[in-house]
Amino acid sequence: MRKEPSNSLSIKALTVWRITAAMNMAIFFAIIVAFIIVSFIFTLPFWISVVLLFLWLVLAIFFIGFYPRIQWRRWKYDVFESEVEIQHGVFFVKRTLVPMVRVQHVDTVHGPLLRRFKLASVTISTAATIHEIPALEEEEADLLRDQISKLARVVEHDE
Template sequence: MRSSPEKKLSKDAIKAWRVSLSIFIFFLVLGLFFLWGYKLLSPESGFISTWTLIAISLTLVVITALGIFFIPKIRWQRWSYQVDEHEIDLQSGIFIITRTLVPIKRVQHVDTRQGPILRSYNLADVTISTAATTHRIPALDETVADQVRDQISKFARLAEEDV
């Protein structure tokens, strides 16, 4: 069996993923507050029971604790990639490990993307497009992302010339 890819994502990916998830959970909590407010202001309404709201609240607390404190670190530990002149090797997953090999000659174009959260940590995603789908290497340092993008592009041009 082939060895795992050697290159890792930036350690700052953990922080960026935590911030992204915190923003998402903030909106979930806001919605939950509206439900609690509706329940408290109109208790005779049978819209949702108090026990259901308590169950939703406790579930949200557990998901928040796992999602912010544990999952980003495990996700970072499991993510790795390798780029060579023949293929791009991607490995990711927390419970189910996914291993993807993208042949360089199938690459149509490669981009770097950077949202506001990634930008604040000087990170960028590399997206690799083939005719069938798009693959992503998340949260690389900006300079590394540019190098990986340029390297994949160079290998793809060389593979095109060989055909």
Template sequence: MTILTGLGFVLILVGFFLVHYRYAVYRYRVNDRSVEIQKGFFFRQLTAIPIDRIQNVDLDQGPLLIFCHLQKVVLVTGGSHHEIEALTVEDAKAFKDQVMLLAKEARHES
């Protein structure tokens, strides 16, 4: 029983540090045409999501993110979804508002 408790504590501690690691290696940029997400430290990945393809922006927050005062942003498109792992609560809400406004404007222009 002591081993399981110790293992659980180690997993929680590792998860806590991974949240801060993920927050440090994510970059995003929003412009009128796309949202660009760059992630990864050793293996970098750059994803560009066209604004007019974004259908919804969800904000998710599990227990660990709540503890760290962070939120995960999920960009939902017709065929997939893209995530920004950890933003501050204020940044996540501002990001959602900005992207949804740009997506609405892009759909009206089409």
């Protein structure tokens, strides 16, 4: 079996993922509060509200505190002359090989949150799918995009 890819994402990905999780959990909390207000109007049992708040707290601790660290440790990638290898996943680890001959174009993408932390994601487009390597330092993402693009052109000209 092939060894695990060696390149990791930026450590700043943890902060970005935690902020994203906190925003999602805030929305979830607002929904729970709305449910609690409605439950008082319709006199539903109080224990339902307590269970929902407890569930929210457990999920918030997991998705903000632990999940990003596990996710960051599993995200790995390598670029070879003939393929890009991507590994990711928390509970189920997925390893993908993207042949250079299939690469149609490569982009760097960064939204407001990634831009704030000077990060970018590299997207690799093939005819069938789009593969993403998220949360790289901007300079590293640009170099990776250029490297993959160059290798894809070389493979295309060789055939």
